[in-house]
Amino acid sequence: MAIEVRIPTILRSYTGGDKAVDGKGETLDDLFADLDARHEGLRGRLVSDDGALNRFVNVYLNDEDVRFLGGIATPLNDGDVVTILPAVAGG
Amino acid sequence: MLELRRDLYDAIVAHARRDHPDEACGVIAGPAGTDRPERFIEMANAERSPTFYRFDSMEQFQVWKEMDARDEEPVVIYHSHTATEAYPSRTDISLASEPGAHYVLVSTRAEETVEFRSFRIVEGEVTEEEIAVI
Numbered sequence: 001m002a003i004e005v006r007i008p009t010i011l012r013s014y015t016g017g018d019k020a021v022d023g024k025g026e027t028l029d030d031l032f033a034d035l036d037a038r039h040e041g042l043r044g045r046l047v048s049d050d051g052a053l054n055r056f057v058n059v060y061l062n063d064e065d066v067r068f069l070g071g072i073a074t075p076l077n078d079g080d081v082v083t084i085l086p087a088v089a090g091g
Numbered sequence: 092m093l094e095l096r097r098d099l100y101d102a103i104v105a106h107a108r109r110d111h112p113d114e115a116c117g118v119i120a121g122p123a124g125t126d127r128p129e130r131f132i133e134m135a136n137a138e139r140s141p142t143f144y145r146f147d148s149m150e151q152f153q154v155w156k157e158m159d160a161r162d163e164e165p166v167v168i169y170h171s172h173t174a175t176e177a178y179p180s181r182t183d184i185s186l187a188s189e190p191g192a193h194y195v196l197v198s199t200r201a202e203e204t205v206e207f208r209s210f211r212i213v214e215g216e217v218t219e220e221e222i223a224v225i
Contacts, residue, residue, distance in 0.1 A: 090170060
């Protein structure tokens with residue numbers, strides 16, 4: 001099951017500069033574990049210590065923000081596109 | 092150094108004044124690799140707050156996709172401080188995620204004068220830079 005994952009500039013140090021990588025998984029959580037096996041450290045930037053999605057990382061499944069789907073447990077299908085964008089935020 | 096057209100400078104200030112006392116935020120996109128801010132994009136502050144800002148996640152997704160399709164980058168990311176100086180806060184520094192961008196800070200704390208400054212924020216390190224309004 002191949003899922004295309006689009007990587008933002010700031011996280012491309014984990015992917016050898018690649019803008020997109022392929023991964024697999026039944027859920028977003030599985031996908032991040034799969035990516036971490038080949039791009040060590042990436043998962044730690046996306047998921048906080050309590051296992052939830054990092055509050056300041058936006059993850060989109062196709063055209064939806066996964067926060068409005070199932071968060072980290074959102075189910076995935078072959079051919080899905082996952083886009084990661086760091087939130088633009090501050091005080 | 093940030094080179095910024097006068098109309099874009101004015102557009103940032105006008106947006107910051109209009110949203111005061113809430114923080115205003117947005118992007119100026121430019122052709123990838125040129126470091127030239129050209130296309131002004133006002134963003135909604137999803138927090139609608141005088142002390143915090145965050146791009147609306149769906150609006151950010153649309154704008155980032157559009158930049159990608161046009162081969163553009165976020166050359167400038169701007170936001171306002173409405174009661175404090177135009178200098179990156181601790182939160183600004185810890186959340187800065189576009190190492191190639193010029194982070195423009197505007198303060199609207201004074202009614203008559205505007206503070207307008209630009210910074211690079213890379214891996215927690217803040218470097219102020221000159222601004223040339225052209």
